[in-house]
Amino acid sequence: xxxxxxxxxxxxxxxxxxxxxxxxxxxxxxxxxxxxxxxxxxxxxxxxxxxxxxxxxxxxxxxxxxxxxxxxxxxxxxxxxxxxxxxxxxxxxxxxxxxxxxxxxxxxxxxxxxxxxxxxxxxxxxxxxxxxxxxxxxxxxxxxxxxxxxxxxxxxxxxxxxxxxxxxxxxxxxxxxxxxxxxxxxxxxxxxxxxxxxxxxxxxxxxxxxxxxxxxxxxxxxxxxxxxxxxxxxxxxxxxxxxxxxxxxxxxxxxxxxxxxxxxxxxxxxxxxxxxxxxxxxxxxxxxxxxxxxxxxxxxxxxxxxxxxxxxxxxxxxxxxxxxxxxxxxxxxxxxxxxxxxxxxxxxxxxxxxxxxxxxxxxxxxxxxxxxxxxxxxxxxxxxxxxxxxxxxxxxxxxxxxxxxxxxxxxxxxxxxxxxxxxxxxxxxxxxxxxxxxxxxxxxxxxxxxxxxxxxxxxxxxxxxxxxxxxxxxxxxxxxxxxxxxxxxxxxxxxxxxxxxxxxxxxxxxxxxxxxxxxxxxxxxxxxxxxxxxxxxxxxxxxxxxxxxxxxxxxxxxxxxxxxxxxxxxxxxxxxxxxxxxxxxxxxxxxxxxxxxxxxxxxxxxxxxxxxxxxxxxxxxxxxxxxxxxxxxxxxxxxxxxxxxxxxxxxxxxxxxxxxxxxxxxxxxxxxxxxxxxxxxxxxxxxxxx
Ligand code: GDP
Numbered sequence: 035x036x037x038x039x040x041x042x043x044x045x046x047x048x049x050x051x052x053x054x055x056x057x058x059x060x061x062x063x064x065x066x067x068x069x070x071x072x073x074x075x076x077x078x079x080x081x082x083x084x085x086x087x088x089x090x091x092x093x094x095x096x097x098x099x100x101x102x103x104x105x106x107x108x109x110x111x112x113x114x115x116x117x118x119x120x121x122x123x124x125x126x127x128x129x130x131x132x133x134x135x136x137x138x139x140x141x142x143x144x145x146x147x148x149x150x151x152x153x154x155x156x157x158x159x160x161x162x163x164x165x166x167x168x169x170x171x172x173x174x175x176x177x178x179x180x181x182x183x184x185x186x187x188x189x190x191x192x193x194x195x196x197x198x199x200x201x202x203x204x205x206x207x208x209x210x211x212x213x214x215x216x217x218x219x220x221x222x223x224x225x226x227x228x229x230x231x232x233x234x235x236x237x238x239x240x241x242x243x244x245x246x247x248x249x250x251x252x253x254x255x256x257x258x259x260x261x262x263x264x265x266x267x268x269x270x271x272x273x274x275x276x277x278x279x280x281x282x283x284x285x286x287x288x289x290x291x292x293x294x295x296x297x298x299x300x301x302x303x304x305x306x307x308x309x310x311x312x313x314x315x316x317x318x319x320x321x322x323x324x325x326x327x328x329x330x331x332x333x334x335x336x337x338x339x340x341x342x343x344x345x346x347x348x349x350x351x352x353x354x355x356x357x358x359x360x361x362x363x364x365x366x367x368x369x370x371x372x373x374x375x376x377x378x379x380x381x382x383x384x385x386x387x388x389x390x391x392x393x394x395x396x397x398x399x400x401x402x403x404x405x406x407x408x409x410x411x412x413x414x415x416x417x418x419x420x421x422x423x424x425x426x427x428x429x430x431x432x433x434x435x436x437x438x439x440x441x442x443x444x445x446x447x448x449x450x451x452x453x454x455x456x457x458x459x460x461x462x463x464x465x466x467x468x469x470x471x472x473x474x475x476x477x478x479x480x481x482x483x484x485x486x487x488x489x490x491x492x493x494x495x496x497x498x499x500x501x502x503x504x505x506x507x508x509x510x511x512x513x514x515x516x517x518x519x520x521x522x523x524x525x526x527x528x529x530x531x532x533x534x535x536x537x538x539x540x541x542x543x544x545x546x547x548x549x550x551x552x553x554x555x556x557x558x559x560x561x562x563x564x565x566x567x568x569x570x571x572x573x574x575x576x577x578x579x580x581x582x583x584x585x586x587x588x589x590x591x592x593x594x595x596x597x598x599x600x601x602x603x604x605x606x607x608x609x610x611x612x613x614x615x616x617x618x619x620x621x622x623x624x625x626x627x628x629x630x631x632x633x634x635x636x637x638x639x640x641x642x643x644x645x646x647x648x649x650x651x652x653x654x655x656x657x658x659x660x661x662x663x664x665x666x667x668x669x670x671x672x673x674x675x676x677x678x679x680x681x682x683x684x685x686x687x688x689x690x691x692x693x694x695x696x697x698x699x700x701x702x703x704x705x706x707x708x709x710x711x712x713x714x715x716x717x718x719x720x721x722x723x724x
Contacts, residue, residue, distance in 0.1 A: 038325045039318065040162040041710055042332075043101055045703050050116075052696040060332060061324045062099070062164040063231075063317060064194045067204030067216045069170035072235030075265035076204060077167055079310045080317070082159045082282035083126040084267070085113070086167070087134040095140040097150040097194065098133065098167040102160040111157035129153070145183050148190050159282065161318045165202075166194055171215040188219070195223050198328045200258075200320055201230040207262070208239045211251055221254055231320060232260035233313065242296040249306045258320055261307040262300075264289040286310055326714050333707045340700040347693050356690050358674075358681035365476040366668055369487075370661045372471050377657045380467065385460055385653065386645045392459050393637035394534045396450060401630060404443050406606045436626045443629060447636055448514045453507030456644040460652055461495045468660075479684040483668060490663040494656055502651040506644045513643075519635050524622040527635035531614050535630060539607040546600040553593055561586050561594035562601070 046060045067073040074086040081102065087094060112122040113129045123129050136151050146169050169187050180186075195201050201224060205214035211234075220230040232254075237245045249260045265285055289309055293300040300308055307316065347353060468491045477483040519527075550558050564584045567573045573584070582588045610630060613619060619628035665671075672680070682688040 038329075038710060038714070039164070039322050040104070041706065042325045043103065043162060043164055045706060046164070048699055048703055052692070052699045059198075060164070061198040061200060061321065061328050062166050063200045063202050063321055064166045064168065064191075065202045065204065066168055066191050066195065066219060067170055067233075068206075068209075068214070069172055071170065071204045071206045071209075071214075071216065072263075072265055073167070073170055073204045075267070076202075076233060076235060076263065076310075076313070077165065079263070079265045079282060079285045080160070080163070080165075080314055081155060082157070082280055083111070084281065085126045085129045085133070085155075087130065087137055089134075094167065094169045095137045095144075095146050097148065097169075097190070099150045099152045100163075100165040100167060101152070101154040102163040102165070103154060103156045104158065104160055104162045105156045106158050108156065108158055111155070111159065113153055113155045116152050116154060142178070143180060145179060146186050146190055148193065159280065161314055163317055163321060166199075168194055171219070173215075191219060192223070195220060197229065198324060198331070199229070200324055202233060202317070203230055204233045204235060206236045206239070207234050207245055207248060208236055211248055212253065217254055227254060227256040227258075229258070229324070230256050231258045231316060232256050234260055234262045235265055237262045237308075238264045238266070238292050242299040246299045246304075246306065249308070258316070259307055261309075261313045261316060263308070263310050263313060264292045265310065282310070329707060329711050329714060333704070333711065336700055336704050336707060340697065340704060343693060343697040343700055347697055351690050351693060354690075356687070356694060358678045358691060361681045361687055361691075362668065362672070362677050365483075366664065369471065369475045369477060370664060372475060373468070373661065376467055376471060381653070382645055382649050385648055386641055388463055389456055389459060389644060389648075390637065390641045392455065393447075393452075393641055394530070394634070396455075397447065397630075397633045397637050398534060398538055400443050400446060400633065402603075404439055405629060406603065406610075433626070440626050440629050440632060443633060444517065444636055445514070447633060448510065448517075448640065451507070452510050452640055452644060453503035453505070456506050456648060457499055457503040457652065460648050461499065464495065464656060465491055476684075480680060482680050482683060486667040487664065490660060490667050491656075494659045494663055495652075498652050498655055502648065505647045505651050509647055510640050510643050513636065513639060517636055517639065519622055519625075519632070521622055523635050523638070524625075524631065527631045527638065528614060528619060528628075530634040530638065531628075531630035532611065534634065535607055535611045535614065539604060539611065542600050542604045542607060546597060546604070549593055549597050549600070553590065557590070558594065558597055561590050562597050565591065565594050565598055 042060050065073060065077060074088070077100070078084050078086060081100075086098075110124060111126075112124045113126070114120070114122055115132065118132075120132070123132070133151065133153070140147050150166070168191050171187055171191070172184055175181055175183050201220045203214070203216035203220045205211055205216055211217060217230075217232065221227075224230050232251070234245070234248050240248075245262055249262050251260060266288065267281070267285065286309065293308055300306065307313075465488070468487065472478060472484055472487055477487060553561075564573070564586060568584075583591060586594070614628060614630055618624050619631055625632045668680075681691060
């Protein structure tokens with residue numbers, strides 16, 4: 035039949051993919067032997083390549099779970115380390131290097147560990163087999179090795195040589211079998227010799243008659259028997275590699291030569307099992323038989339695992355189905371829905387408000403720069419003369435000075451780069467809003483999706499940026515030359531300016547309060563009084579005040595200057611607030627006396643015009659394209675593995691998916707095992723009960 039092993043190996047791989055639990059192990063052939071007993075040579079003869087770590091420094095420190103997969107139709111041979119994801123390795127010296135590295139990665143003081151290395155070899159020249167190579171038993175502990183090492187290796191091997199595994203006990207012919215550590219270990223766990231295959235290596239090193247005696251050992255009789263081999267590599271092994279020869283053939287040739295040289299002992303009439311090809315066949319046959327007899331046990335174990343998974347699915351997840359695809363689709367739908375709600379609530383009025391607030395701030399900056407600022411930076415300088423702003427209400431309405439000031443301010447406002455500013459403000463707001471939406475969506479736990487969504491928004495906005503800002507800039511161009519204001523606009527502007535001044539005043543007073551809290555009201559009053567006296571000229575300071583003055587530290591003086599700035603600014607704001615409310619500002623005719631109002635009107639005009647284009651060029655485009663871009667980046671264009679990776683980012687979803695996958699996989703495995711059992715039953719019936 036010879037297909038059970040292969041099928042069971044497939045099943046084991048499937049189970050490994052869903053995190054098989056310890057109770058469920060399929061039988062393997064476990065290879066044990068003392069150091070230098072020829073263990074590696076036997077394994078390499080079976081595989082047909084040198085691939086195991088070599089060297090005196092006890093190089094096998096971890097179990098190697100070696101799976102051989104026969105690929106009859108393939109030419110290429112390669113190895114794979116499934117846990118490392120290195121891909122297919124066709125160069126066997128590379129496999130050897132990797133194994134050496136993996137072994138040497140175990141710290142010297144630890145020496146051995148039971149964390150296995152998995153290696154699968156695909157080749158037309160190997161049989162389907164599952165072998166486990168273990169560290170060789172040692173007789174004497176080396177000088178730089180821990181004393182408990184001998185015991186550690188023995189314990190590790192003991193864990194592996196339990197049923198249902200088959201034991202391949204390697205002993206060298208030049209050592210008395212009674213002294214074979216491998217056979218002694220196997221005898222402990224398999225006293226009746228039912229699942230041990232004895233391998234006697236180095237047959238060429240003893241007298242042929244002695245070899246025959248060993249192979250028919252009666253002290254520890256084995257049901258599966260002893261096999262004698264000569265596995266020494268041909269001496270010119272380097273040469274042989276370069277010629278791309280087959281190691282197995284070369285060994286067999288060498289081996290045959292030896293056995294044929296002793297026809298009396300090993301000739302055709304002898305009933306002894308000899309030679310690596312015989313060993314291979316035996317291994318295949320024995321493993322196949324063991325797999326067959328473990329079928330029922332394996333079936334039962336899987337049934338139990340399946341019951342547990344089904345129970346967990348019911349209790350923890352209420353039998354709720356879930357797949358990575360459905361999870362993504364639902365998350366995406368929900369997110370698009372929340373985006374739709376946002377887009378319905380964020381239109382022209384909201385953009386207007388946003389932009390107006392931004393321009394109001396710019397207007398306040400302008401007013402400060404051109405009308406309100408008092409230089410209080412330099413303590414030592416002569417006191418500042420008159421505040422020009424206090425002259426404003428008293429001056430002639432036609433005063434050229436104030437006319438020029440307002441014209442320059444207006445010009446600066448309109449030439450601010452409104453196009454870029456407006457576009458940036460709206461784009462930033464959109465990005466923030468999208469990010470807030472993500473935070474309250476299922477995507478919040480998914481860095482991959484977060485990035486994809488942010489990128490989607492970014493790419494659309496980036497595409498629209500230049501055309502939008504150009505359009506807006508073009509449309510506000512006329513305001514750079516002339517601004518016509520109507521009385522109704524002026525009235526609205528007065529309200530706007532009043533609001534802006536009030537909130538600025540409040541901010542100013544808040545900031546002052548904070549300074550008071552930071553240094554204490556008394557101290558702050560003292561230092562401001564001192565600075566005031568300096569400014570008035572009551573006190574004359576020599577040199578600079580960077581190291582402090584009047585008993586105040588330079589830091590405190592700095593705070594004092596800030597407090598004075600805020601106090602003076604608050605005074606000006608109060609004065610201007612009164613000005614804006616006064617009769618003088620009630621009419622547009624006095625616009626030069628009321629720059630706050632006029633500039634508010636300008637800001638309002640700029641805002642209204644900009645909003646029209648922002649709405650068409652940016653908002654509508656974004657609302658239309660964003661859901662489509664999301665589909666492209668997170669929807670159907672993702673590969674299965676990307677969808678899987680996405681869903682598994684969320685630990686709760688991952689656990690849910692794992693249970694379902696495990697359950698599905700176990701169901702499938704159970705089905706396979708059942709059909710294998712049926713096949714097995716038929717085969718038995720055909721051979722009359724096997
Ligand atoms: P391990 O430590 O058990 O893996 O043993 P190795 O496979 O590395 O073999 C130890 C030494 O014995 C090496 O020098 C091999 O070349 C040699 N050796 C292995 N098998 C045979 C054999 O059948 N005949 C002879 N003469 N030497 C062998």
